[in-house]
Amino acid sequence: MTLLAFMILAALAVSGFLLNRSAALAIQAGGTRTHSLAYFHGLYALLSVLVPVFVVICVYLVLKTPVINGMVIGGLPDGVLDDMSAGQVDLVLATIQSITRGQTFGTPPDWQLAAAERLTSLYAGADLLMVVVVAALSAVILFFVRRQVAAEFRARQAAERIVHGLMVACSLVAILTTVGIVFALVYEAYRFFEMVPVMDFLFGTRWEPQIPIRADQVAAVGAFGWLPVILGTVVIGTVAMLIATPIGLLTAIYLNEFAPKSVRAVVKPVLEILSGVPTVVYGFFAILVVAPALRGTGADLGIAVSSNTALAAGGVMGIMLIPFISSFADDALTAVPRSLRDGSLALGATRGETMLKVLFPAAIPGIVGGILLAVSRAIGETMIVVMAAGLIARMTINPLDSVTTVTVQIVTLLIGDTAFDNPKTLAAFALGLMLFILTLGINILALRIVRKYREIYD
Amino acid sequence: MNDMRLTERGVETKQIKMKARGVEVFYGDTHAIKSVDVDIEDHTVTAFIGPSGCGKSTFLRCLNRMNDTIDICRVTGDIHLDGEDIYDPRIDPVQLRAKVGMVFQKPNPFPKSIYDNVAYGPKIHGLARTKAELDEIVEKSLRRAAIWNEVKDRLDAPGTGLSGGQQQRLCIARAVATGPEVLLMDEPCSALDPIATAQVEELIDELRQSYSVVIVTHSMQQAARVSQKTAFFHLGTLVEFGETSKIFTNPEDPRTESYITGRIG
Numbered sequence: 001m002t003l004l005a006f007m008i009l010a011a012l013a014v015s016g017f018l019l020n021r022s023a024a025l026a027i028q029a030g031g032t033r034t035h036s037l038a039y040f041h042g043l044y045a046l047l048s049v050l051v052p053v054f055v056v057i058c059v060y061l062v063l064k065t066p067v068i069n070g071m072v073i074g075g076l077p078d079g080v081l082d083d084m085s086a087g088q089v090d091l092v093l094a095t096i097q098s099i100t101r102g103q104t105f106g107t108p109p110d111w112q113l114a115a116a117e118r119l120t121s122l123y124a125g126a127d128l129l130m131v132v133v134v135a136a137l138s139a140v141i142l143f144f145v146r147r148q149v150a151a152e153f154r155a156r157q158a159a160e161r162i163v164h165g166l167m168v169a170c171s172l173v174a175i176l177t178t179v180g181i182v183f184a185l186v187y188e189a190y191r192f193f194e195m196v197p198v199m200d201f202l203f204g205t206r207w208e209p210q211i212p213i214r215a216d217q218v219a220a221v222g223a224f225g226w227l228p229v230i231l232g233t234v235v236i237g238t239v240a241m242l243i244a245t246p247i248g249l250l251t252a253i254y255l256n257e258f259a260p261k262s263v264r265a266v267v268k269p270v271l272e273i274l275s276g277v278p279t280v281v282y283g284f285f286a287i288l289v290v291a292p293a294l295r296g297t298g299a300d301l302g303i304a305v306s307s308n309t310a311l312a313a314g315g316v317m318g319i320m321l322i323p324f325i326s327s328f329a330d331d332a333l334t335a336v337p338r339s340l341r342d343g344s345l346a347l348g349a350t351r352g353e354t355m356l357k358v359l360f361p362a363a364i365p366g367i368v369g370g371i372l373l374a375v376s377r378a379i380g381e382t383m384i385v386v387m388a389a390g391l392i393a394r395m396t397i398n399p400l401d402s403v404t405t406v407t408v409q410i411v412t413l414l415i416g417d418t419a420f421d422n423p424k425t426l427a428a429f430a431l432g433l434m435l436f437i438l439t440l441g442i443n444i445l446a447l448r449i450v451r452k453y454r455e456i457y458d
Numbered sequence: 459m460n461d462m463r464l465t466e467r468g469v470e471t472k473q474i475k476m477k478a479r480g481v482e483v484f485y486g487d488t489h490a491i492k493s494v495d496v497d498i499e500d501h502t503v504t505a506f507i508g509p510s511g512c513g514k515s516t517f518l519r520c521l522n523r524m525n526d527t528i529d530i531c532r533v534t535g536d537i538h539l540d541g542e543d544i545y546d547p548r549i550d551p552v553q554l555r556a557k558v559g560m561v562f563q564k565p566n567p568f569p570k571s572i573y574d575n576v577a578y579g580p581k582i583h584g585l586a587r588t589k590a591e592l593d594e595i596v597e598k599s600l601r602r603a604a605i606w607n608e609v610k611d612r613l614d615a616p617g618t619g620l621s622g623g624q625q626q627r628l629c630i631a632r633a634v635a636t637g638p639e640v641l642l643m644d645e646p647c648s649a650l651d652p653i654a655t656a657q658v659e660e661l662i663d664e665l666r667q668s669y670s671v672v673i674v675t676h677s678m679q680q681a682a683r684v685s686q687k688t689a690f691f692h693l694g695t696l697v698e699f700g701e702t703s704k705i706f707t708n709p710e711d712p713r714t715e716s717y718i719t720g721r722i723g
Contacts, residue, residue: 261529339566343629345527347579347636348556357578362569 001127005134009053012138016045023149036155044159045145049138060130068122069093077111188429195423196224201430207393209413209424224427228393232403237378239314239399240321245371248325256333257355275323283387286316311399313388317381321374328370332363365449372446376439382407406431472499475640475670481535483516490516494696496689503662503671505685507678512691514674518642522558523551556583559638563645565625567617572609575617575628579636595635603631604661623654643673659684682706690714
C-alpha cells in the first residue's frame with residue numbers, strides 16, 4: 001500500500017511538472033515573455049507536490065504503529081488490563097500482534113482474538129485512508145499550483161526557495177542526530193552518576209564493573225574508577241602515535257619532495273588502500289601475528305610479556321594511522337606555495353634544507369592538526385583493541401603489560417543481557433560521555449590549528 | 459621615466475661573467491629555447507625582453523640551473539660562469555645557486571621573521587661564524603637592498619607582513635646575503651605598484667656596482683631605463699642582442715623593431 005502511495009505521488013508530481021511546463025510554453029507561444037523559463041514552472045509544480053506529500057507519508061509511517069496500538073489497547077474490554085504494569089501491557093500487545101500473524105499458543109481468550117481482528121482491520125483501513133489522502137492532497141496542490149502559472153509568476157525563485165529549504169533540512173539531519181546522541185549520552189550518564197558518585201568515577205583507581213545481577217549471585221561489589229581504563233587508552237594511544245607520527249611524517253616528506261614520480265604514483269594509492277583496510281582485519285593481524293611474535297621475542301630475551309600487550313594493540317593501531325597522518329602531512333606540504341620552495345632552492349639550499357627549514361615549518365600547523373585528528377582516532381578506535389588488548393583494568397604504563405581501554409570496556413559492558421537500571425550498563429554511557437568530551441576537545445583544537453594555518457598565505 | 463639618458467651611456471667593454479653558447483631547452487617534446495648565444499658582462503644590467511612565452515624566463519632559469527627542479531625539462535649546450543661549465547657533472551647546482559642568486563616575479567619571503575629571511579642563505583652556507591658576523595651580513599644586505607631604514611626596528615616581525623614592494627626588496631636582500639656574483643631577476647616588478655617599481659629599479663642600478671644583473675621584463679620602458687645590454691627573444695630564439703641604446707633606437711632585425719614599436723607581442 002505504501003508503495004502504491006509513492007507511485008501515485010510520483011505520477012502526480014511528474015504530471016504537475018508537464019502540466020505547468022506546457023502551460024508556461026503556451027503563454028510563451030502567445031507572444032508573452034514569461035518571467036521564468038518554462039522548465040522552472042514545471043520544477044516548481046513538481047517540488048510543490050512532492051515535498052509536502054512526501055513529508056505526510058513519512059509522518060504517517062512513523063505514527064501508524066504507535067497510534068493503532070494505542071487504539072487497540074484502549075479498545076480492550078474493561079478489567080483485563082487492571083493491575084498490569086507497563087511491561088505486562090506490552091506483553092499483551094505482543095500476544096495480540098502474534099495472533100494476527102497466526103502464531104498462537106493454546107487457545108487465546110476471546111477478547112484477545114477480537115483485539116487481533118480489530119488490529120488487522122485498523123491496519124488495512126489506515127493504509128487505504130493514507131492512499132486516498134495522498135492522492136487527494138496531491139491533486140489539490142496540483143490544482144492550485146497550476147493556477148499560479150502566469151507570465152509574471154516568479155517560478156524560478158519559488159523553486160529555488162523550495163530547494164534551499166530541502167538543503168537546510170538535509171544539513172539539519174546530521175546536526176539533530178548528533179544532538180540526540182549527545183542528549184542520550186548525557187541523560188544515561190546522569191543516571192549513572194546518581195548511582196555512583198562522580199568523584200569515585202573520576203578519581204577512582206579500581207575498575208571492577210562486575211556487579212551481582214541477581215540478589216543471590218556471588219560477585220564483586222563493583223568499583224567504577226575510570227582512571228585505569230583511561231590510562232590504558234593513553235598507553236595504547238601513545239604507543240600508536242609514537243609509531244605512526246615519525247613513519248607517517250617521513251613517508252609524507254619522502255613522497256612530497258624526494259620520491260620520483262613513478263614511486264609516488266605507486267605508493268600513494270597503496271597508502272590509500274591501507275587506510276581502507278577494515279580495522280577488524282588489523283585486529284586479526286595484531287592478535288595472530290604481532291602479539292605472538294612479541295611474546296616469542298620477549299621469551300627469548302627473558303622478559304615476561306603478556307599475551308595481550310598494549311604494545312601489540314598500539315603498534316598495529318599505529319600502522320593503521322600511518323596513511324592518515326601521511327596523507328594529511330602530504331596535503332599540508334603540497335599547500336606550501338611553490339614559490340617558497342623555488343626561493344629557497346635559488347638561494348643554494350639543498351632539497352633537504354629546503355624541506356627542513358622552509359617547507360616543513362610552513363606546513364607545521366597543518367601537520368599538527370592532522371596528528372591531533374589521528375590522536376582522536378586512536379582514542380576512539382575500538383575493533384583493534386577489542387581483539388588485541390586485554391579486559392582487566394590495571395594501573396600500569398608498561399606497554400608490555402595487558403591493559404584495557406575505554407572503548408573495550410564500553411563494548412564488554414554492553415555485550416550480552418543488559419539491564420538499564422544498574423550501574424554496570426550505565427557505566428558504558430559515562431565512559432562514552434568522557435570519550436566524547438575528550439575527542440571533541442582534541443578535534444576542536446585540531447581544527448583551530450588547521451584554520452589558523454590557512455591564514456598564513458592569503 | 460627619462461628615456462633619453464640611455465643615449466648618454468658610454469660603450470665600454472667589460473669582463474664577460476657568463477657565456478652561453480648553443481643553449482637548447484626542451485620541455486618534454488616542446489622545444490622551448492633554440493640555440494641561444496649570449497654574453498653576460500660583469501657590472502652590467504642585461505635585460506631580456508620579448509613577448510610572453512618567448513622563452514626569456516626559461517633561459518634565465520638555465521643560468522642558475524633552476525630548470526633542474528622541473529622533471530621534464532632538459533637543457534643542452536654550454537653555459538660558462540667565469541670560464542667554468544656550470545652544467546659540468548662536477549659542478550654542484552647548490553653551490554652554483556649561491557653564486558648566481560635569483561629574485562622571482564612574485565615576492566616570496568619565507569614565513570619567518572625579516573631577520574631570519576635574510577640570514578637563511580648565510581646560515582645554510584656557513585658564511586657567518588658568530589652571531590655578530592651574521593648580524594653584520596643581515597644589516598649589510600638589507601642596506602644594499604635599500605630597505606634597512608624601513609625594517610631596522612622590526613627585524614623580528616614576519617617578512618610576510620611587509621608591503622609588496624618591501625617584500626620584493628627583502629627578497630633582493632635575501633639573495634644578496636649569500637654573496638652572489640650574478641643576480642637573476644625574473645620580472646621583479648610585475649607584481650608591484652609604480653612607486654615600488656621605481657624603488658626597485660633604482661636599486662637595480664645600484665646593484666650593478668657590485669654584481670652582474672640579468673633582468674627579465676615585460677616592460678620595454680623598464681629595460682630601457684635600467685639596462686645597458688638588451689637581448690630580444692622571440693619564439694624561443696634570440697633575435698637580437700646588443701647595447702640597449704642601439705636595440706631601442708636602431709635595431710637591426712625587423713622583428714625587434716616591430717616589437718619595440720608595438721606591432722608584435
